[in-house]
Amino acid sequence: MEYVSPEGLRLDGRRPTEMRQLRAEVGVVAKADGSASFEMGNTKVIAAVYGPREVQNKGQQMNDQALVRCEYSMANFSTGDRMRKPKGDRRSTEISLVIRQTMEACILTHLMPRSQIDIFVQVLQADGGTRSACINAATLALADAGIPMRDLVTSCSSGYLNSTPLLDLNYIEDSAGGPDVTVGILPKLDKVTLLQMDAKLPIDIFENVMQLAIEGCKAVANYIREILLENTKQLEFRRGV
Amino acid sequence: MVGLSLGEKNFIKGGIAQDIRTDGRKRLTYRPIFVETGVIPQASGSARVKMGATDVIASVKAELGKPNASHPDKGKVSIYVDCSPTAEPTFEGRGGEELSMELSTALQRCLLGGKSGAGAGINLSSLSIVEGKVCWDIYIDGLVVSSDGNLLDALGAAIKAALSNTAVPKVQVAANASLDEQPEVDVSDEEFLQFDTTGVPVIITLTKVGKHYIVDATAEEESQMSSAVSISVNRQGRICGLTKRGGAGLDPSIILDMISVAKHVSEQLINKLDSEIAAAEACEEE
Numbered sequence: 001m002e003y004v005s006p007e008g009l010r011l012d013g014r015r016p017t018e019m020r021q022l023r024a025e026v027g028v029v030a031k032a033d034g035s036a037s038f039e040m041g042n043t044k045v046i047a048a049v050y051g052p053r054e055v056q057n058k059g060q061q062m063n064d065q066a067l068v069r070c071e072y073s074m075a076n077f078s079t080g081d082r083m084r085k086p087k088g089d090r091r092s093t094e095i096s097l098v099i100r101q102t103m104e105a106c107i108l109t110h111l112m113p114r115s116q117i118d119i120f121v122q123v124l125q126a127d128g129g130t131r132s133a134c135i136n137a138a139t140l141a142l143a144d145a146g147i148p149m150r151d152l153v154t155s156c157s158s159g160y161l162n163s164t165p166l167l168d169l170n171y172i173e174d175s176a177g178g179p180d181v182t183v184g185i186l187p188k189l190d191k192v193t194l195l196q197m198d199a200k201l202p203i204d205i206f207e208n209v210m211q212l213a214i215e216g217c218k219a220v221a222n223y224i225r226e227i228l229l230e231n232t233k234q235l236e237f238r239r240g241v
Numbered sequence: 242m243v244g245l246s247l248g249e250k251n252f253i254k255g256g257i258a259q260d261i262r263t264d265g266r267k268r269l270t271y272r273p274i275f276v277e278t279g280v281i282p283q284a285s286g287s288a289r290v291k292m293g294a295t296d297v298i299a300s301v302k303a304e305l306g307k308p309n310a311s312h313p314d315k316g317k318v319s320i321y322v323d324c325s326p327t328a329e330p331t332f333e334g335r336g337g338e339e340l341s342m343e344l345s346t347a348l349q350r351c352l353l354g355g356k357s358g359a360g361a362g363i364n365l366s367s368l369s370i371v372e373g374k375v376c377w378d379i380y381i382d383g384l385v386v387s388s389d390g391n392l393l394d395a396l397g398a399a400i401k402a403a404l405s406n407t408a409v410p411k412v413q414v415a416a417n418a419s420l421d422e423q424p425e426v427d428v429s430d431e432e433f434l435q436f437d438t439t440g441v442p443v444i445i446t447l448t449k450v451g452k453h454y455i456v457d458a459t460a461e462e463e464s465q466m467s468s469a470v471s472i473s474v475n476r477q478g479r480i481c482g483l484t485k486r487g488g489a490g491l492d493p494s495i496i497l498d499m500i501s502v503a504k505h506v507s508e509q510l511i512n513k514l515d516s517e518i519a520a521a522e523a524c525e526e527e
Contacts, residue, residue, distance in 0.1 A: 028387075029328070029386065029387040030389065031294060031328070031329075031388070031389060032387075042283075046327055046386060048326075048328075050330045071326050071333050071334070073325060073326065075298070075300075075323065075384050076321065076382040076384070077281055077283075077284050077300035077382045080283055082302050082382070088334075088335075118326075118333070120325070120326040120327045120330070120333065122325040122326070122327050122384075122386065124280075124281070124298065124384075125281060125283065
């Protein structure tokens, strides 16, 4: 099947190095300490952060840092065929672990010992790149909750089909059987904090594909910064500053 | 939820007794309702309803299936509600299961009628394609994104809006199918039938706090309730279902009074919902 036409257009009309449209909103769940919704094309996720608060399970309490927990769940209607079991399956558990480790690395947990930070991510619509959308949403939610972090964490995926590196795969491109590289970076510190790939790629091409994903991450970071700046201006305005 | 102090509890109860609630509403006033339709493009129909800080999403998916042997001329509808942990940290893992089951059963009771399918808000016979062999399976999925009380009403409203947004594809049945073969059905990609939602009821939950009942309770007010009765009323003013929750016993005359109050409130709610849904559909078309 042709994923990149001879003119260089993908199935949804994008260029190979073009990201899908990003849309983000902060403060969507009123009861949470911090929350955000993030959309990458048709993939829509909501993240809510509760914390720092008292540890619920005293056995897990750590005396020198905060406990970070994360749960990833997909809505029944998020995928094309209706899912029977929204959570608890192996893929959800793995993604929960990945998001937790990524966010834990950038939260300054030593500033909040003996406390717990819960990150809940809910996928409303899945069209490829859910992992990345979840990490981006979690970053925004943590910023909204005022939790101190080393840097933003942004994530983007890329792949390689029809001998072309492609940025930000959607579901059809993801299921094509080609490689799928997901990268998460700390943009200001310029460090890679998450790197996952499936299928196989020659090493020299892998460098190009990873670099493309990193560029995508930086574009997401710029967008997130704009959103946070806009949000702060709104907060100032409401305070009458 | 953070616990309430004695002073706050008294403030809530006192306010309700004097017809001025904590947010300034009267006892029988709903919070502002926002409806958005078509939020899930890959579903047959969907809607998102916000009542104050309560935020729920309902999606309707229609799939071809085989009817029940006991009701060969009726389609099937199943309702399932999921409570997302984003609404409450306690919904993590299996914590939200109990509430999900309670909400799912209450909605089924209100919208689907009895075991024989009689009196259902949704006309099940209209979902049958070939009697005994092929019918539409409607899966209604609700998701609670943010919870600030009155989940049942919000879910009922979301399901009503999602159903009015649902377009079921037209089906052509191959005429030359023999009696025991599975007939071929051709699902049209272009022609759609809009769902008929005039019979779908709305759910009104009346929460009793002290001696008075309130409509559309917030989570704080619900924590002070003695009992709650959820009544589903349709456009003709007929009661389609009733559920009582909460430990305190209620005098039968009070329940009859609550039912008449619910019928009175339902007229305003149905009108409000219809206008919001129409506005949302018009917005979506633009």
